[in-house]
C-alpha cells in the first residue's frame with residue numbers, strides 16, 4: 039500500500055468534498071473525609087456518583103489514609119507536576135499556586151476542580167473507559183483523593199524543610215526547527231474580551247514532525263492553531279482576506295475562514311508536541327500557513343508577537359489530518375441539551391488500513407460533549423470521549439495505543455450542545471454564533 043494511494047483515498051473520503059457538493063456553502067474546518075474509613079469518599083460526593091478509588095499514599099495501605107496528609111509532603115509534589123505549568127506568577131492561570139498560603143486560599147475549590155476534572159484542563163476521558171493518551175495531563179484517583187483528604191484534615195502545612203519536588207521539565211523539540219513569526223507586535227482588538235486573529239506566514243516546506251509555541255504575551259494568548267490551506271487556491275484566498283482587512287492578519291473565529299486543516303494545536307502549559315515517530319504532515323512551500331491566535335484580554339491587553347516553532351524534515355512517512363464531521367445538525371434555541379450524530383463510511387479506504395494516531399476534537403462555545411466511536415463489523419469501539427467540552431482548551435490527543443481502520447469500519451460522531459443562551463436555531467458554520475461538530479484524525483500508514 040503506497041502513501042500516494044492513501045492520500046487519494048483520504049481525498050475521496052474528505053467531507054470537504056461531500057459537504058461543498060450538498061449545500062453549496064464553503065465548509066472550512068478547523069478545525070477542546072479522611073480518617074481511616076475503608077474507601078475514601080471526598081466531602082460532597084454522594085453515593086450516586088462514582089466513588090474514587092481507595093486512597094493509597096506511599097507508605098500507607100489500601101485501607102485509606104492512615105497518617106496526616108500535609109502540604110509539603112503530599113500536596114506540593116502534585117501541584118508542582120500538574121498545576122504549576124500555568125499557576126505561576128505571570129502564567130496563563132489567573133493566580134499562582136506556588137506557596138502554602140496561596141494554596142490554602144483556594145483550599146476547598148482545589149478539591150472541587152480536581153474531583154470534577156476541571157483542572158488540570160484536559161478534555162478527553164483518559165480513564166481507560168475510552169482509550170488512554172500519551173503525556174495526558176490527568177490526575178490519578180489517588181492524587182484527587184489527596185486534595186480532598188488534605189482539605190478534610192484542615193489543610194496541614196507539614197514540614198517546610200521537605201525537599202522541593204523535582205519538576206519534570208516540559209518536552210522540547212529534538213530536530214531542526216523553523217520559526218513561524220507573525221512579524222509584528224500585534225495590538226489585539228480590545229472592543230471585546232476576546233480577539234481571534236489569523237496571521238499569514240510563509241511555509242518552510244517539507245514535513246512537520248513536531249511543534250512548540252512561545253506566546254509573546256502569556257497572559258493573553260489562550261490558544262494557537264496553525265492551519266494549512268487544502269490547496270494553493272485556498273492559500274491565495276487567505277492572502278486576499280489578509281489584504282482586505284486593516285492591520286496585520288484578518289479576523290477569524292472557528293477556523294481559518296478558507297478551507298484548511300489544523301497542523302498545530304496548542305494551548306498553554308504543555309511544552310512541545312512531537313508527532314508519532316517517523317510521521318509528518320507535508321506543508322508545501324507554495325502555500326502559506328495560517329496562524330490563528332485566540333487572545334483573551336481579561337488579564338492583559340498588551341501587544342503580542344507569538345512565535346511558533348515547527349520541527350521539519352525533508353522526508354517523513356506522510357500523515358494526513360482527516361476530518362470526521364456532523365454538519366447536518368440544526369440546534370433549536372433554549373435547550374439545555376441537544377444532541378446530533380452522524381455516521382461516516384470509510385469505504386473509500388479500499389484495501390488500505392491506515393493507523394489512527396491522534397484525535398483533535400472541535401466544537402464552538404455551545405458545545406458540551408463530544409464522542410467518536412468506531413462502528414466495526416464485530417462491534418463498537420469508543421475512540422474519544424469529551425465529557426465536558428471547553429472551547430478554550432482545543433488540544434491534540436495522542437493514542438497510547440494507535441489503532442488501524444479499514445474500509446469495513448464506520449465512524450460515528452456525536453455532539454451535544456446547550457442552546458439556552460440562543461433565540462434562534464444554530465447550524466454549522468465558522469462564525470461566533472455558529473457551531474461545529476468535528477473530530478480530526480491524525481492518520482498515517
Ligand code: HEC
Pocket residue numbers: 116117120121122123124125130131132144147148151152157158159306307308430
Ligand atoms: C494548562 C494550564 C493549567 C493547569 C495545568 C492548571 N490550571 Fe488551574 N486554571 C488555569 C486557567 C487558565 C484558569 C482560569 C479559568 C480557565 O480559563 O479555565 C484556571 C483556574 C483554576 C481555578 C479557579 C477555577 C474556578 O472555577 O474556581 C482553580 C481552583 C484551579 N485552576 C486549580 C488548579 C489545580 C489544583 C491544578 C492542578 C491540579 C490546575 N489548576 C492546573 C490553567 C491551568
